[in-house]
Amino acid sequence: MQQSILETYKRGLDYIDTWPNKPELINYFPQYKAVLTSRFVLRYAPPLAVLAFTLPLLLHGVEQLKYALFYGLFIASMLVQAVFFMSNQAKLLLPPSLAKWYRDGVEKLQAVNDEVNFTAQKPTFFDLAKLLRYSYNQSA
Known part of the structure; x- marks a missing residue:
């Protein structure tokens, strides 16, 4: 399955945005540290790159x-690297x-709510992020 660079970039951004912004996740998922780092880079790399240039x-x-x-x-390339790294991590x-x-x-959620449709076959990190986002949204 061949994807364009733009699709890969969008998947990386979606993966970063899908993770819930909960500090307690850092204790359970080492991938969340990379997500936080990517969010930091997405926020501060563009102005820092402009500053480093001017x-x-x-x-x-x-x-x-x-x-x-x-x-x-x-510095601007760090932004692209972070998003592509997250895109690759999302499909692992x-x-x-x-x-x-x-x-x-997923079984517990489906027992409570039949409308939930998460894939149970070969789950990826992106599926995990979706499950966590759904769980946190339901508990709020």
Whole structure:
């Protein structure tokens, strides 16, 4: 299954947005640390890249253009790297212990609500994020 770069980028952004913003998740899911880091990069990398590009030009003039471009593009590339990393993580299958926990959670939700339709076959990290988001939205 071949995906375009734009589809991969959108899947990474969707994966980052799907995780609930709950601090207690950091204790249970190491992937959540990467999600928090990606959210941080998405928020602060663009203005930092602009600052890294303009500051040398303002202080030292056009003779620092190549350094300004290098630093600006480097920081801007961190944003793209974070989203593509999250996109790749989203499609990874859950490890067996986490997959069992996921299946148990889906069974409990389906016992309470028949309208819930989560996939129980080969769950991915994106499925886990959807389950957590649904669970937190139901409890709120």
